[in-house]
Amino acid sequence: MRFRSIAALVALMGLVSAPAGFAAERAIDATKSSISAEFTQIGVPVNAPFKKFSGSVDLDPAKSAEARAHFDIDTASFDIGDDDYNAEVRKPEWFDSAKFPKASFVASGLKPTTPGNFEASGKLSLKGKTVELKVPVTAKTEAGLTTYSGTVSISRKAFAIGGAGWDDTVEDTVKIRFRIAVPAVG
Amino acid sequence: MSADDRYTRPAIALHWLIALMVVGGFAVGLYMTGLKVSPEKLQFYAWHKWSGITVLVLALVRIGWHLSHPVPAPLPGQPLWQLRAAHYTHLALYGLILVIPLSGWLYSSASGYPVVYLGIKALRLPDLVAKNKELATVLKEIHEWLNWTMAALVTVHVCAALKHHLIDRDGTLRRMLPR
Numbered sequence: 571m572r573f574r575s576i577a578a579l580v581a582l583m584g585l586v587s588a589p590a591g592f593a594a595e596r597a598i599d600a601t602k603s604s605i606s607a608e609f610t611q612i613g614v615p616v617n618a619p620f621k622k623f624s625g626s627v628d629l630d631p632a633k634s635a636e637a638r639a640h641f642d643i644d645t646a647s648f649d650i651g652d653d654d655y656n657a658e659v660r661k662p663e664w665f666d667s668a669k670f671p672k673a674s675f676v677a678s679g680l681k682p683t684t685p686g687n688f689e690a691s692g693k694l695s696l697k698g699k700t701v702e703l704k705v706p707v708t709a710k711t712e713a714g715l716t717t718y719s720g721t722v723s724i725s726r727k728a729f730a731i732g733g734a735g736w737d738d739t740v741e742d743t744v745k746i747r748f749r750i751a752v753p754a755v756g
Numbered sequence: 757m758s759a760d761d762r763y764t765r766p767a768i769a770l771h772w773l774i775a776l777m778v779v780g781g782f783a784v785g786l787y788m789t790g791l792k793v794s795p796e797k798l799q800f801y802a803w804h805k806w807s808g809i810t811v812l813v814l815a816l817v818r819i820g821w822h823l824s825h826p827v828p829a830p831l832p833g834q835p836l837w838q839l840r841a842a843h844y845t846h847l848a849l850y851g852l853i854l855v856i857p858l859s860g861w862l863y864s865s866a867s868g869y870p871v872v873y874l875g876i877k878a879l880r881l882p883d884l885v886a887k888n889k890e891l892a893t894v895l896k897e898i899h900e901w902l903n904w905t906m907a908a909l910v911t912v913h914v915c916a917a918l919k920h921h922l923i924d925r926d927g928t929l930r931r932m933l934p935r
């Protein structure tokens with residue numbers, strides 16, 4: 571008797587705490603997700619991952635226009651694979667990780683393009699600047715996991731990343747590659 | 757001295773061009789690794805790789821030339837040990853001018869940096885191995901170790917050439933010099 575009432579209470583709390591209208595908000599599965607940036611120096615493409623990020627996707631496949639997603643990325647977790655370069659990229663000239671520890675992307679609205687493909691609109695905030703982005707996304711569901719993946723190009727200068735002294739060495743265009751995995755709906 | 761006693765012009769040109777680039781690449785290699793992170797450092801790395809890849813191509817041409825064009829016979833009157841030492845040193849040097857750039861290319865690939873020859877994107881070379889930090893550490897050691905081996909051998913090689921020229925006063929160095 572006592573057990574059942576506790577169970578009922580827990581169930582009720584679960585219902586109440588789920589925000590109305592956000593029935594399918596799912597935290598990302600970081601172990602199966604990846605976010606990386608590819609920059610180009612003297613013609614050489616260098617792809618490096620952000621090791622730490624979190625976020626959630628709130629998407630009802632039936633109502634994609636109302637889709638929401640939110641990601642926080644630790645700028646200090648960018649790993650070029652070498653201590654000296656990792657230290658460099660955290661400096662004020664680049665990410666300024668001490669002052670701006672997080673970058674965020676907030677997506678609001680997903681427009682279906684072709685089957686399985688969407689265009690997400692959202693705002694990327696990085697180093698105190700915010701830029702509107704349209705991001706092509708491919709969705710795939712497999713073994714209980716939905717992954718949203720894609721690549722989007724941004725201008726590092728739009729975010730004041732990298733001092734002028736580097737302009738002849740590191741290209742302005744940086745490609746962000748992402749693969750976001752969340753538990754499949756239902 | 758008859759024409760047969762000299763190295764062919766292409767053999768001479770390749771020998772000195774490669775020698776110059778190897779010594780230059782070696783010096784740049786030592787210098788660049790000590791620099792602090794900066795655009796200049798990356799530029800030196802790029803030059804180092806481009807010249808190293810150029811050496812690799814020239815070395816292949818040179819080995820092809822060596823195999824298809826007989827080299828002049830050693831000058832007479834040399835002890836057998838000296839002929840053997842020269843033979844094996846030359847063989848090792850041929851091997852090193854191939855293996856050193858290859859080890860650098862492998863190291864670059866394993867570190868996750870594709871080699872883009874002269875910075876021209878259409879001349880992006882294939883990655884020889886996938887990005888792998890542990891492998892990169894080993895390949896870096898190998899690249900360094902091979903370089904010090906070559907530095908030692910080139911020292912012996914140059915001393916031998918100078919001994920021929922200054923002490924034996926024979927034509928060994930002259931037949932490798934452009935006329």
Ligand code: HEM
Nearest residue numbers: 778781782785786789805808809811857860861864900903
């Ligand atoms: C003639 C050919 C080459 C020579 C003589 C040469 C020589 C050297 C030397 C002396 C160093 C310094 C080693 C040290 O740290 O003490 C070095 C480092 C290096 N070399 Fe080469 N190299 C050659 C070709 C290449 C090529 C073709 C590549 C890549 C495509 C390459 C990539 C590198 C890199 C990335 C380093 C830095 C290692 C580090 O991080 O410390 N090298 N090389």
Ligand code: HEM
Nearest residue numbers: 774775778779822827846849850853910914917928929932
């Ligand atoms: C990195 C530098 C160098 C490399 C890799 C190198 C490599 C070689 C190789 C592989 C040969 C044999 C050529 C053949 O028989 O097909 C050779 C021959 C020769 N090298 Fe070098 N060399 C270098 C620097 C030098 C320098 C600085 C000198 C002179 C001071 C020199 C003097 C000679 C001479 C005189 C020969 C002809 C030997 C003979 O006639 O038997 N080399 N070198």
